[in-house]
């Protein structure tokens with residue numbers, strides 16, 4: 001039952017407008033004289049409730065984080081309470097604490113290949129920054145100080161701190177902040193939808209890989225330090241790689257002495273049905289960056305998992321790892337991450353994703369019947385519908401995207417009780433990534449709500465034309 005008074009709701013709306021700066025948001029869009037801000041205060045299973053008691057299916061797992069949904073609070077609170085009443089805090093900065101040590105061991109045991117060393121952070125951007133510093137120290141130790149450049153992909157999002165922002169390939173997020181800290185060469189991502197050879201997986205893959213190799217050659221191979229890419233790229237709309245792509249990246253990286261980092265900030269911790277997404281693509285990268293789902297969002301945390309080979313120089317006589325973050329691997333976050341891992345294994349969370357993926361995929365494919373849907377793509381519990389203007393898959397222009405993605409869809413999705421992401425960092429997409437505990441009926445509800453909203457979106461855009 002909703003016990004909140006309207007006054008609580010209104011006071012929060014006012015205070016949010018007066019004091020809270022919203023991330024990646026047009027802050028002026030919200031406030032007492034503008035749009036109402038979605039303020040969520042409670043969650044159960046995959047559902048969240050706002051300050052008026054309205055229920056939403058969280059089809060985005062709170063920005064790809066809430067792997068377990070919202071009903072494990074008591075268990076997580078018990079793990080946190082035990083840690084807080086034993087030792088509230090210690091760093092991993094020349095000392096350590098049992099929770100970080102146990103979590104590092106648990107992750108190393110589950111990571112592919114010889115990825116046995118773990119550096120903890122507080123989130124994704126920090127993980128990407130740490131991966132870069134470890135990469136640089138590796139090359140320096142091997143007498144290759146000239147390896148200062150990186151390869152990443154168009155439209156990819158790798159975070160916004162100034163180092164990570166260099167790798168991010170979303171041009172308008174970078175432009176105001178000057179030259180990138182790290183020289184980065186961006187290559188094509190794995191979007192096959194409009195690619196001329198997109199239907200021929202082998203040819204498409206070969207072309208993408210030869211572009212990566214050419215970028216390394218053009219940059220001068222002895223100056224390239226790192227290739228960083230997501231197993232399935234988020235920005236652009238769940239871009240699944242063609243078969244052979246990741247083993248191909250591995251081969252190219254090895255040929256030129258470049259390290260390979262899989263950025264699993266979204267793709268990891270079950271989103272694709274594996275704890276480490278690289279496993280799904282038959283590759284053992286040199287580094288894996290993680291965050292978001294590592295604690296199922298019951299606390300903030302990130303991690304870089306590093307291979308023995310790459311970490312080796314850090315153990316040499318008088319060598320110091322020249323990177324540190326005060327709260328990286330906070331005991332409470334580590335205790336919660338351990339609890340989350342235990343729940344994953346006890347409650348068969350990965351198994352649920354693997355079992356449900358074909359059903360979800362098949363249900364989502366039915367959305368292709370709607371004229372506004374041009375493509376459905378994704379894997380695991382991570383999917384996008386690409387939205388198009390007509391049967392020829394014409395892209396919406398900037399004005400249409402403004403009306404559809406920033407006007408119509410956010411409002412209509414909330415009316416339908418669904419949280420999903422309308423995005424046009426690449427082409428126009430509606431993305432969903434439900435909590436990994438969703439059963440068939442919850443996935444039905446997700447797809448039905450998407451169908452309802454997208455049908456209306458089609459009518460809206462047709463009337464608007």
Ligand SMILES: Cc1ncc(COP(=O)(O)O)c(C=O)c1O
Pocket residue numbers: 122123124125126128157158159160230234263264265266291292
């Ligand atoms: C692939 C990837 N890398 C890095 C980041 C940055 O993570 P954070 O927002 O936790 O800094 C994100 C965030 O969405 C991401 O998707």
